Amino acid sequence: MAKASEFLEARDLTRSFGGVLAVNSVSFSVGEGELRGLIGPNGAGKSTLFHLISGHFYPDKGSLSFYGGHIEHKSPAARAKMGISITFQAVHLFSGMTVLENVMVGAHTWTKHEWIEASFRLPRCRREERSIREKAMWALEMVGLDGYKDYLAETLPLGRQRALQIARALCGMPKLLLLDEPASGLRGDERRELLSLLEKLHENALTMILIEHDVDFVTQVAERITVLDQGQVIAEGTPDEIRNDPLVISAYLGTAISHEVI
Numbered sequence: 001m002a003k004a005s006e007f008l009e010a011r012d013l014t015r016s017f018g019g020v021l022a023v024n025s026v027s028f029s030v031g032e033g034e035l036r037g038l039i040g041p042n043g044a045g046k047s048t049l050f051h052l053i054s055g056h057f058y059p060d061k062g063s064l065s066f067y068g069g070h071i072e073h074k075s076p077a078a079r080a081k082m083g084i085s086i087t088f089q090a091v092h093l094f095s096g097m098t099v100l101e102n103v104m105v106g107a108h109t110w111t112k113h114e115w116i117e118a119s120f121r122l123p124r125c126r127r128e129e130r131s132i133r134e135k136a137m138w139a140l141e142m143v144g145l146d147g148y149k150d151y152l153a154e155t156l157p158l159g160r161q162r163a164l165q166i167a168r169a170l171c172g173m174p175k176l177l178l179l180d181e182p183a184s185g186l187r188g189d190e191r192r193e194l195l196s197l198l199e200k201l202h203e204n205a206l207t208m209i210l211i212e213h214d215v216d217f218v219t220q221v222a223e224r225i226t227v228l229d230q231g232q233v234i235a236e237g238t239p240d241e242i243r244n245d246p247l248v249i250s251a252y253l254g255t256a257i258s259h260e261v262i
């Protein structure tokens with residue numbers, strides 16, 4: 001199993017938008033099999049940091065290594081092929097497509113050459129489609145949506161749409177899954193279902209980083225939590241250390257972090 005510094009390591013990652021330093025010299029590492037929490041007030045830079053890891057944004061400076069190799073200049077497709085998957089903060093579904101079809105799209109990290117083969121339906125592509133369908137069914141079973149595979153995706157309630165997003169990411173057989181606020185807007189029972197799904201994925205040794213606003217939710221699953229504020233890491237530690245960290249408390253301007261949504 002790769003050590004933290006050999007699995008995912010960010011050094012001095014920095015990205016600004018115009019005059020806004022969204023991510024400011026962030027260094028941190030995540031170990032293989034870990035479930036890391038990533039918290040911080042609105043606009044702290046959490047989603048930007050995810051996009052720097054997934055390749056949807058490139059850093060202005062700094063480095064990012066995955067399994068010991070530099071990836072900061074690789075495309076999102078190349079990073080997806082290496083095993084980095086992301087579920088976005090907003091739910092993106094293909095309406096008019098079934099749950100199964102929506103998940104199968106997640107596995108299409110094809111090259112241009114493979115797309116040309118696919119359009120001619122060559123035997124290799126038919127085999128590939130079969131294998132994608134099998135992976136998609138496995139992913140739907142993992143998230144408990146196999147019974148809904150033929151439903152139109154947009155007809156599912158929010159909790160199941162979020163599970164569908166996770167299934168889509170799982171279909172690419174990731175080694176690192178980035179989850180951007182998967183619990184946001186969910187009801188109590190939906191949050192409990194999500195929690196047990198995260199526990200199950202964690203037991204299956206999938207490495208995950210979870211962005212979440214509700215500290216109680218994060219502390220139930222994450223072993224360590226990294227806190228961002230104004231683009232910088234202000235704390236990192238166990239859930240107990242984070243709850244009692246004065247910098248974290250003041251970042252939330254006196255919000256009681258023990259039992260409230262922050």
Ligand SMILES: Nc1ncnc2c1ncn2[C@@H]1O[C@H](COP(=O)(O)OP(=O)(O)OP(=O)(O)O)[C@@H](O)[C@H]1O
Nearest residue numbers: 017020021022040041042043044045046047048049
């Ligand atoms: N594409 C962009 N163009 C311009 N500014 C951006 C862009 N993306 C993010 N920002 C700015 O960067 C800062 C960090 O935003 P980011 O979305 O990463 O924060 P966040 O921690 O995910 O916030 P939230 O909890 O609200 O999701 C904010 O000031 C935001 O307005």
Ligand SMILES: [Mg+2]
Nearest residue numbers: 046047048089
């Ligand atoms: Mg965000």
